[in-house]
Amino acid sequence: MKNKLLQNHFFFVFPLCLFVGLFILLPVLGTIFNSFFKDVSFLERKFVFLNNYKQLLIDSAFWQSFCFTILFVFVSVPLQIVLGLIFALLLNEYIPLRGLLRAVVLIPWAIPSAISARTWQLIYNYNYGLANFLWMKLGISTTPINWLGTDVGAFFALVISDTWKTTPFVAIILLAGLQAIPQELYAQAQVDQANLWQRFYKITLPLLKPIIIVALLFRTIDALRIFDLIYVLTGGGPGGATTSVSLYAYKYFLTGDFGYGSCVSTVLFVIAFLLSILYIKIGQFYKSIIV
Amino acid sequence: MTEEKLKSLLIAFGSIFMIIFCLSPFVYMIVTSFAKQPDFLAAQTNFQFTFSNYYSVLTTKTLHFVEYLRNSLIVSAVSALLCVVIASLAAYAITRLSFKAAAVILLFTLATSMFPQISLVSYLFKFMTALGWINTYFALIFPYIAWILPLSLWILVSYFSQIPKELDKAALVDGCSYWQILYKVIFPVASPGIFSTALLAFIFAFNEFMFALVLTTDYNARTIPVGIALFQGLHGEIPWGNIMAASTITTIPVVMLTIIFQRHIIQGLTRGAVKG
Numbered sequence: 403m404k405n406k407l408l409q410n411h412f413f414f415v416f417p418l419c420l421f422v423g424l425f426i427l428l429p430v431l432g433t434i435f436n437s438f439f440k441d442v443s444f445l446e447r448k449f450v451f452l453n454n455y456k457q458l459l460i461d462s463a464f465w466q467s468f469c470f471t472i473l474f475v476f477v478s479v480p481l482q483i484v485l486g487l488i489f490a491l492l493l494n495e496y497i498p499l500r501g502l503l504r505a506v507v508l509i510p511w512a513i514p515s516a517i518s519a520r521t522w523q524l525i526y527n528y529n530y531g532l533a534n535f536l537w538m539k540l541g542i543s544t545t546p547i548n549w550l551g552t553d554v555g556a557f558f559a560l561v562i563s564d565t566w567k568t569t570p571f572v573a574i575i576l577l578a579g580l581q582a583i584p585q586e587l588y589a590q591a592q593v594d595q596a597n598l599w600q601r602f603y604k605i606t607l608p609l610l611k612p613i614i615i616v617a618l619l620f621r622t623i624d625a626l627r628i629f630d631l632i633y634v635l636t637g638g639g640p641g642g643a644t645t646s647v648s649l650y651a652y653k654y655f656l657t658g659d660f661g662y663g664s665c666v667s668t669v670l671f672v673i674a675f676l677l678s679i680l681y682i683k684i685g686q687f688y689k690s691i692i693v
Numbered sequence: 694m695t696e697e698k699l700k701s702l703l704i705a706f707g708s709i710f711m712i713i714f715c716l717s718p719f720v721y722m723i724v725t726s727f728a729k730q731p732d733f734l735a736a737q738t739n740f741q742f743t744f745s746n747y748y749s750v751l752t753t754k755t756l757h758f759v760e761y762l763r764n765s766l767i768v769s770a771v772s773a774l775l776c777v778v779i780a781s782l783a784a785y786a787i788t789r790l791s792f793k794a795a796a797v798i799l800l801f802t803l804a805t806s807m808f809p810q811i812s813l814v815s816y817l818f819k820f821m822t823a824l825g826w827i828n829t830y831f832a833l834i835f836p837y838i839a840w841i842l843p844l845s846l847w848i849l850v851s852y853f854s855q856i857p858k859e860l861d862k863a864a865l866v867d868g869c870s871y872w873q874i875l876y877k878v879i880f881p882v883a884s885p886g887i888f889s890t891a892l893l894a895f896i897f898a899f900n901e902f903m904f905a906l907v908l909t910t911d912y913n914a915r916t917i918p919v920g921i922a923l924f925q926g927l928h929g930e931i932p933w934g935n936i937m938a939a940s941t942i943t944t945i946p947v948v949m950l951t952i953i954f955q956r957h958i959i960q961g962l963t964r965g966a967v968k969g
Contacts, residue, residue: 414786414871415798417779418842425817425839426805432816492707503708505955506715512951512958513719513944514900516918520936521722530732532721566718571962578963598696627809630902634922648811648903655815655907664815671812678807682800 430671437665443658454665464666466642467650470557474646475625478561483618485565486572491606493573494580511570519634522563526550526635533559553643556636560644564631568624572617579613580606612684619681623674719944726941731933746934750942757912758939761920765899765943768830768916772837773894776845777887779838784849785875789861799850806843810903818907832908833916837901841894848893851964852886853879889961892954899947917943 437455440448458464493504510518525532526549534546549555583606591601629648632638638645638653645653647670654663725731729741750758787795817836818827826832860882861874869877880887902918909915921943924936951958 411786411790411792411794414782414790415794418783418802418846419798421779421835421839422802422805422842425836426808426813429813429816429820430808432819433812436815488707489711492704492711495704497704497708501955502952503712504959505952506712508951508955508958509719509948510715512896512947514902514918514947516902516922517940517943518718518722520921520924520940521718521725523931524725524731524933524937525718525721527731530735530738532717532734535734566714570715574959574962577959598700623807627811629811630918630922633902633906648809651811652814652903655818660815660819667809667812667815670809674807674809675804678804681807682803 433664433671434668436660437668439661439664441659441661441664443660447661450661454662457662458665458669463642463645464647464650467645467647470644471626471628471646474557474560474564474628475622477557478564479618479621479625481561482565482569482572482621483614485569486617487576487610487614489569489573490576490580491602493577507570507573509570510566511568511574515567515630516634518567519563519631522559522566522631523550523635526555526559550636551640553640556640556644560632560635563635564625564628567631568621572621575617575620576610576613579610583609616681616685619677619684623677623681626674626677627670719948722937722944723941725933726937728934731937746938747942750935750938753935756924756935756939757915757920758917758935758942760912761915761917762943764830764912764914765916765918768833768837768914769895769898771830772834772841772898773891775834776838776841776894776898777849777891780842780845780849780890781880781887782875783846784853785871785879787846787850788853789858789874789879790871799846802843802846810840814903814907817904821908827908828910828914830914833901833905833914836904836908837898840901840904841897844897845890845894848890848961848964849883849886852883852890856882885957886961889954889957892950892957893961896947896950896958 438449438451440450440453489507493500493507497503526534528534528546528548528551531549533549537543537547547555549559587605587609588601591605596604627648628646629652632644632646632649633652636644638649647666651663651666651670654660654666724740725733726746727742727744729743729745730738732738733740750756783798786792787799813836821827821832824831856879861869861878864874864878899916900918901916902922905916905919906922909919912920917939921936921939924932924939
């Protein structure tokens with residue numbers, strides 16, 4: 403009986419382990435391993451131990467991409483959380499056509515980001531894009547913004563587009579948190595004559611805090627590895643100003659320098675991995691699932 | 694009383710902002726796809742309606758739009774289907790046949806879903822080159838399955854764990870094997886959950902970009918996100934009309950799916966992402 407049980411576990415779980423092992427775990431280990439080599443196409447592969455990492459420390463273009471990525475996370479993620487919370491509060495209200503409204507919010511999430519990035523590219527067009535059209539029509543300013551041609555313009559163009567794409571996801575997660583808050587608490591607060599702001603600040607926010615932290619960490623890890631949107635919208639430009647770490651590594655792979663590209667990717671991997679451990683710890687995923 | 698009014702005012706304004714914010718790029722995409730010139734917002738020009746963008750995107754052989762779309766549909770559907778089968782088996786074992794490694798597998802797959810894709814692609818590229826699979830469906834389907842497995846597993850585990858254990862105990866007493874319990878008891882009861890999972894897996898595979906960018910080289914296997922990202926005119930100009938028509942044709946079905954199955958998607962996303 404015991405043996406039969408063991409066999410069953412094995413058969414049921416084996417395909418999963420095989421796929422994750424072969425196509426995720428092995429590639430990551432291969433990349434880490436390769437980061438200790440000088441590995442350029444058509445040249446002989448050579449073990450150089452930490453040389454790539456030493457080069458990385460003094461590579462100013464890498465540090466530029468690193469700083470850009472961190473800054474991008476620090477600006478875009480809080481914005482997405484605040485906006486996502488507002489959307490979640492709205493979606494939680496009993497308003498007409500609530501189902502349709504929820505579907506509308508999901509639309510940016512459902513469209514492949516490489517495709518929507520192409521639309522954003524047109525939106526940010528200097529001469530006839532929607533962004534400058536609104537900017538001038540709403541009377542905010544009379545001079546158009548050079549969105550994709552300047553460092554600051556390109557940065558905020560990316561922040562806005564990424565916020566559009568990812569806020570729905572944050573909203574859906576926070577909505578689940580809102581729905582878990584017992585309604586009696588609000589009823590009691592009403593009896594105590596707490597106003598709208600007090601009810602939000604004293605009940606909603608504290609009870610939602612754990613799930614906000616989970617969403618924050620998840621978004622941070624996701625924003626750190628940003629690639630698709632930047633690849634299409636700015637290509638990392640102008641002049642490398644919006645090159646994320648992922649894109650920086652990709653450019654090395656593209657030129658055939660696998661060793662150095664792997665080294666850059668490994669740095670990103672280590673940061674993401676440490677954060678994901680924190681995510682798993684804080685999220686307390688054990689309790690809910692493993693009985 | 695005034696507070697109630699303030700609240701409904703906030704909700705009204707908030708909802709209008711939310712709708713405009715979420716829909717305007719999508720609407721702009723559709724409108725531009727019907728415009729003769731993409732610069733209709735400029736001062737001296739007017740909007741001229743035309744179907745020519747659609748006509749040219751569907752008939753111009755060199756754009757390969759139809760092939761890209763076909764590749765995307767095949768790769769995403771096959772990946773999603775296989776992924777759900779593999780994830781169901783594992784989710785069944787994890788929720789039903791309690792064993793020590795279950796927690797490790799769950800948390801480990803969760804961690805792998807956070808890995809940056811860039812730390813996988815160079816090795817996958819070498820791996821697929823060695824196998825001679827570059828620019829084939831295989832080069833995409835296998836990594837896609839692995840890539841969307843964690844999400845699928847988590848959603849399914851959460852659905853399966855809600856099915857009362859008495860159901861399969863009864864089946865065991867009746868002499869069913871574990872396989873029979875899986876497809877006679879679990880699958881029918883959990884079918885809405887399995888459907889949600891398949892739908893999400895499909896959307897995730899359909900949206901994938903980096904693997905497709907690195908592991909394919911032309912229209913024989915390249916998927917539509919990469920195809921549209923790399924669309925270029927013959928003389929290096931950006932063919933906005935074609936791009937917007939192609940984007941619209943591609944996204945309308947996805948958007949329809951999202952609207953129709955909004956409930957399933959929200960449930961799946963919530964279960965897959967947050968169990969806190």
